[in-house]
Amino acid sequence: MAKKPKLFIAVCTLPVIFLTLVFMIFPMFNAIYLSFTDSTALNVGTASRFIGLDNYKYMFQDKSFFQSLQNTIKLMAVVPVLTLFFSLIFAFVLTQSKLREKAFYRTIFFFPSIISLTIVGIVWSSVFNPNKGILNHLLELLNLENLQHAWLGESKTALWCVAAALIWQAAGYYMVMYIASIDGISKEVYEAADVDGARGIQKFFFITIPLLRNVIGITYVLSLSGTINLSFTLSNVMTAGGPNGASSVLLQYMYTQGMRNANFGYAMAIAMFTLAAAVVLSLLSRRLTDRTD
Amino acid sequence: MRINTNIVKRQVTNWILRLFLILTSFIFLYPFVWNLLSSFKTNTEYLTDPYSLPAGLNFENYINAVKKANMASYFLNSIYVVVLATIILLVFVVPISYCLARYRFFGSKVILNIYMACIFLQATYIMIPLFLELQAVNGLDNRTMLALVYAVMQFPFAIFTLRGFISALPTDYEEAARIDGGSNFKILLNVIIPLCKPGIATITMLTAMGFWNEYPLALVIMTDDTKKTLPIGLANLFEVQKYATDWGALFAGLILVLIPTAGIYLIGQRQLLLGISLGGLKG
């Protein structure tokens, strides 16, 4: 390799590093700093006081915070697993079947993942609308009126409506990733299985899933952090965290405290907690899936 | 005879699969179809019977969405922000990815590690400090600034992906160009960039999609109605609808946004799907 072109490297890297410092690293440290102060929208900087861990202490006796933490955990327990499950099934069916219109289904299943989450939220709000929503209408057509709910207005259902929208919009995305990986599995493996008389379901469980383990691990981490981040937008648009906080999630509570109640310091404490949790969880699940290789 | 039963069997499984897929497609498409139908209804029609077919092709909702709801300006804002952010991203990211892939220099390892760690850092977490920072430099309600911040937020992902892509390229072409006396800059421009096209296309598609749909940051930074991007504009329309009782305009607005998205998707689908399977990561 040629001598290191120092100037060239400097020109290529320094502006990027500068921008990263300005718009990522500095705000990040500022966020950490703010989380130790009593900053409000009108009292930031010199007007605010350093209060140590008070915000974090308050957080652990704040029932609204716990509620949103609980909701986030519920979503993280359910959404990634179901999303990936559906994605895998779609991917498997689409790669194994010989249907001529395969590409058509793929196009349709993927479509929700490219549209704005705001639209997803609005569209699903109308699906769950108590009087005009498709869901209640379908239940009525099936004579299942007793199953009808005011979906977004009841604490028991609101969070799961958000979960449904999350799964619906992300399933196609991971499906595409799986399709690519399954295409990467050599045909012979499946053909050998055919010779052994394996049925579709067996192939799915004994060939596809084991061979995709690593990809599933990665997508699981992606879906985990996606759930934390995307649930903010959906819950903000669909329910604004309601009813009575039943569908509030961590980042949404952070937004409420920060922008609505104007408690910048407290909001940043919540944000930093969430970020730390997301990183730890991701590293943990990555390690777990790696080990099995 | 045996072949025949096999064929029949295959036909049956095919039809079962097909039924499953069609049902699923229905779940994926129905909300949009219903939305489309509702967008042609008058308010009374929608409120009295949301399931009937619209009485006629009522384009008034669309006119309202464009005129009253500022749809056109949201649209232009979004296009401006997305295009600019993507350009900024590529201009900055391609050179550094090249350097990180090909040279070991002071701090290169640290830089790489920091960027890898930063992949986790979503704009949502730091929206308040960003808000304060931009406010301090008068950068709120500023589309150019938003584009710049968007681009920077995608640096980690883009650098990570592109560096990996370039590392996998053979160095032969560069060597040859160097022997011919090409400068580093020229090599980057004439050799690396053409070779990286698939990688660049991947990043462009994935990040542009992310920019187009970004909501949390724009929610905090873009408050002036004339500067809002589509996701915020739409959420705003959803809000305004609560006071104006204008359901039709909302649905028409959604359709207006969906049409170009769907169009670009259908055209760029191949590249996009390829990109996801190559890139594997979304910001």
Place this chain on the structure above:
Amino acid sequence: MKKRLFAAFLATTMIFAGLTGCSSWDSKESSSAGNSDAENSAGNSADQTGEGNAAEQELNIAVFQGGFGDEYWNGVVELFEQEHPGVTVNMTISPTVADIIRPQIVAGNAPDFMALNDSSEDGLILSLMKDKGLMEITDVFDGQNYAETGILREDIKDGLLESSKCAPYTGDQGIYLAPFNTGPQGLIYNKTLFDEKGWKIPATWDEFFALGDTVKEDGRALFTYQGIYPGYLEEVLWPAIASAGGMEAINAICSYEEGSFNNETVLKVLQKIADISTKGYLLKGTVGMNHTESQSEMMLGKAVFITNGTWMESEMAEAPREEGFEFAMAPIPTFHADDVHYVLDSCEQFSIPAGAKNPDLAKEFIRFLYSDESVKLFAEKAGAVYAVKAGRELAKDYVSESTYNMYGIYDETSTASLVMNFESLPSGCKINVSDEVFNPITSVVNGEMTAEQWAESVEAAFAQIRSDKEAADE
């Protein structure tokens, strides 16, 4: 070679400089955005008339656009400019106006005047109050009115300026918020329907639920409310508590006193609200509806009563309705037939941020807003009444008959107006009082929470506020 690299470096920095350069240009433009048209045209006309002697002044106002629409504000701004040559009013009006001006206030670029309610969802006024971000405007009310016929304070409806709605700080009678409109809020019903069926307006809770059984046979629900915004039920909750426990009960709650919410009187009321749903009188699906949906359902006859204010008629002007629908308003039922029916006043507020650049002009603007022409214009364009003593009579010729009649709810025997506002929260307090009081309603209505648990959770929030207050006073 080096030269070329230098050029590349230059190119890169220039791109960057270009970005920041054009962004700062952009932001200058944006600080006046939304009003640039108005500004330009005003600038032009000023040039043409060439009035150099009248002081050129700008007034930046921010207005929440709610059920009253924007016609009144466009009109009143025009009138104000006409009567004050040289003054340009830049108005930002939007349903999400708080989100627009919040960053401006944080950036020290506050508007001069805000028409934004302290109970609005966004919480902007509340947070300004917490951090003493509003300007005291007592002097406006102690000065002359716009027509210079007397002291402005005398013109304002009794009881408002002294209430915590306008003077929110304990131990400080100073006025920080000016009352905007006034209007009764209660149970909206369809008068035609009641006349046809011969139903009587229920005075007590027993009569209320008895009517519920009657209307059930008619295939209607007794009651609905603006489901996903349970805050609308303040129109039931506070009057019912006031009727049962007197103003002392309300005042104790407003100052977050211990035991003010978890006591026999309040529990009795909470239980009635719970009963509406748990005993089957609530329109199905209510909890999932927003205000326009529930109001539409009510107007289509699916429910007999809905909580709301006088603005509903104009807000729902274009909504489909039952044949012959006529708006009318009944007060909230009481426990005993001879209890006073309190009626919650829908007073919204104006205020001037502490950081306003042109407070004198803003005060003049407030004075002008209470003038007869402004009050009449409000009645004409928004169909509603200003919080001035002469308000209802000035509005008479402009508002619809049913709206005028709704304002007549006070004429009935044994009614009293109720103005209810919580005391300002201590700085740094993380509680949102109206969330704490009203959000549990959905859980109570769904049967997931009892009235007792509701009272306990509000008490817990009050306790937190009291301890925050002590911490802030230290």
